[in-house]
Amino acid sequence: MRQSRLVLYAVALIGLLAGPDPLRAEAAAQTSPLGVSIDDFSYVDTSGEVVDQTAAHQKRLDAFMAALRADVAAEPRYRLVPSAAPAGEARIKVVGGVQKMSTLIQWAKVAVIDVGASRVLYEKLYTFRGDNDEAWDHARIFVSREVRAALAAALPPAQVTAAAPIGLAVFEFELEDNSAAPASGLAGSDAAYLADVTRGVRDRLAQSGRYRLVDITGATAQPVKARALRDCNGCEAAIAKELGADRSLIGVIRRVSRTEYTVGFQVRDARSGEVVSRGDSGLRMGADYSWTRGAVHLVGDRLLEGGAQR
DSSP states (O other), rough: OOHHHHHHHHHHHHHOOOOOOHHHHHHTTSSSEEEEEEOOOEEEEOOOSOOOOSHHHHHHHHHHHHHHHHHHHHHTTTTOOOOTTTTTTTEEEEEEEEEESSSSSSEEEEEETTTTTTTEEEEEEEEOOOSSSHHHHHHHHHHHHHHHHHHHTTTOOOGGGOOOOEEEEHHHHHEEEOOSSSOOSSSHHHHHHHHHHHHHHHOOOOHHEEEOOOOTOOOHHHHHTTTTTGGGHHHHHHHHHHHSSSEEEEEEEEEEETTTTEEEEEEEEETOOOOEEEEOOOSOOOOGGGGHHHHHHHHIIIIOOOOOOO
């Protein structure tokens, strides 16, 4: 059976990067974070489209790589190592590439290589639909979840349960009312439903064990008070950082009519301000009382379960 180019590359990397003293490296790994290097993925467009999208593809690929590295770096069990670091600095190497097959279909091939053990831990071909920011985000969420699962399998037993939860500032959900209702400010009933949405999402995230909810009552910035974080160009990241959080989450309920709505959320890294996750439910049917169910389902599917399009 023919081996893929990615596997052949992985085998070559093992020979080049394996240190001269694997026993010493293994002993050090028992007490220190696992060194992980993530190479920039390659990109090939064989779709035959007339319009040159090289710049757009590079921008999306750069954002994909930055978010993937941020996902790994956010876990204390791992230490992100630059690709150009000397041999032996990273025990694990992540490599991959993306190929655009047609207007709507892209492939992503990813491999996780345990250099210390001289073996390929994980290799998979993903198929995802679309070539826009949301499609790339969905793909990254799914790839990130499985890459991190492969990394966890390489951890020494003593470190498997050593990961600290990510500090997350979940701001109050906001309402964007596009219905025919008169603009008279936030109604009391709407405020109550939004509070229920925020409470439901926070409970779901806290129960996952992956996140430590950071108290936001100390946030006094005007966009927080006005519930206008969705329009502040990412200012929520800096506010979350001041609160001591690792990441921020803002959410929006967009009311289309009294029985139709959409839910959206966005998570940013508090240090860099980079978007590390986002989700949009698309049009949903249901009155105001169904907002919470829709928001909790979306966050669980896109953020906790990594439900990317395949």
